[in-house]
Amino acid sequence: MLSIRNHRLVGDGVSFRQTPNTGGTLQPRFLVLHYTAGSSAESSVESLCTRKPQGNASAHIVLGRDGRIVQLAAFNAVTWHAGVSQWDGINGLNQYAIGIEMDNAGLLHREGERFVSWFGKTYPNEEVLLAPHRFGGPVQPWHAYSEVQIARALELSELLVGHYGLQNVLGHEDIARGRKVDPGPAFPLAAVRARALGRGADTQRRLLVNASSLNIRSGPGAEFDKVAPALKRGAELLILEAQDRWCRVAVVGATDLEGWVCNDFLAPLPETRSTTRSATRSAPRVLSRTERATPVRRATTRARSPSTKTAAAKKVAGASTRGRRRPTQTTK
Numbered sequence: 001m002l003s004i005r006n007h008r009l010v011g012d013g014v015s016f017r018q019t020p021n022t023g024g025t026l027q028p029r030f031l032v033l034h035y036t037a038g039s040s041a042e043s044s045v046e047s048l049c050t051r052k053p054q055g056n057a058s059a060h061i062v063l064g065r066d067g068r069i070v071q072l073a074a075f076n077a078v079t080w081h082a083g084v085s086q087w088d089g090i091n092g093l094n095q096y097a098i099g100i101e102m103d104n105a106g107l108l109h110r111e112g113e114r115f116v117s118w119f120g121k122t123y124p125n126e127e128v129l130l131a132p133h134r135f136g137g138p139v140q141p142w143h144a145y146s147e148v149q150i151a152r153a154l155e156l157s158e159l160l161v162g163h164y165g166l167q168n169v170l171g172h173e174d175i176a177r178g179r180k181v182d183p184g185p186a187f188p189l190a191a192v193r194a195r196a197l198g199r200g201a202d203t204q205r206r207l208l209v210n211a212s213s214l215n216i217r218s219g220p221g222a223e224f225d226k227v228a229p230a231l232k233r234g235a236e237l238l239i240l241e242a243q244d245r246w247c248r249v250a251v252v253g254a255t256d257l258e259g260w261v262c263n264d265f266l267a268p269l270p271e272t273r274s275t276t277r278s279a280t281r282s283a284p285r286v287l288s289r290t291e292r293a294t295p296v297r298r299a300t301t302r303a304r305s306p307s308t309k310t311a312a313a314k315k316v317a318g319a320s321t322r323g324r325r326r327p328t329q330t331t332k
C-alpha cells in the first residue's frame, strides 16, 4: 500500500533521491505519464538527477519494471518532464503536472528478425507489442510494460488523483501531440485514466446511455468514424472531456474503449445506482480485464497478424478544448 506524507510517497519498494532539476512550487492539477526510452530505471534516475549543458530534465517518479519506485522530487515541486505542451488551454504542463517516468525502451525498430531499441539493445518477442499509435501511423514494435509496472502505475495514479484532486491522467502523447508518442500503445492509458478518475470522481462524472443504441466516434461530430459497435441503452460512461454538444467518454467496464458521444442521448445515473456505486467504489472493475489481457497483447501473438486493428479501432481524436462544464442535455 502506497501513501503520501508531506508530498512524499511512503510504502514498500519506494526510495527518494532528490534531483537538482526542479523549479518553483507546484500545485498539481494533472498527472502525466511517460516512458523513459532508457535501458534501465537506474540509468534513467541517474540521468534525471544530472545537470546537463544541453538541457535539464527530471520527473517526480521513476517507476521500474520490477515495480520499484524512486521519487526524485516532492509532489509540490515543479519538475521538467513535459517540455512544450498544451492541454485544456494551458501551455507548459510542467507548472501543473506531476510526472511519472516508466522504465521502458519505447519505440523499437526491426533489424532482420530482431526488435532493437534506439540504444542498440535487442528485446525478445514476448516483450514487444506490435501496434499503431492511437493517434495514427503504421504498426510498429513497442517495448511492453511489465504487469507489475502497470499495476503500480495504476495504484500511483489512483493515489495521486485522490490525494491531490487531479483533474486528469494524461500521456505525454496527449499534451505534446505530434512531438511525443509516450507512453504509447503498450500502456493501457485509457483504462488507467478511467479507473483513477472513476475512483476519485463523484457520480456527476458518470452518465448512462439513454437511447437504444448510441454511436461512439473518434471525434466530436457525426462526421467522425465510429470507433466501436454502438453502445447499448444503460451503458455507463465516465466523462473525460465535455463540450457543448459532444463529450469524450470512457466506457465503464470496457477495456480501453473511449471516444466521443452526442450529449443528447445521455442521462444522469439514477440515485439508487449512485448509492450502490459509492458503496462499491473500492471494487476494481475497469482494469481487471486489461491486466489479464496484457500478456496476450505481445508480439508472440500479434506478430502473426500485423493487420490487427485493435489499437487502431481505439483511435481517438484527442481534443484540445476541454471544458469544465457539464454537458447540456436536450430532451428529444
Ligand SMILES: [Zn+2]
Pocket: 033, 034, 035, 081, 172, 180, 182
Ligand atoms: Zn515523455
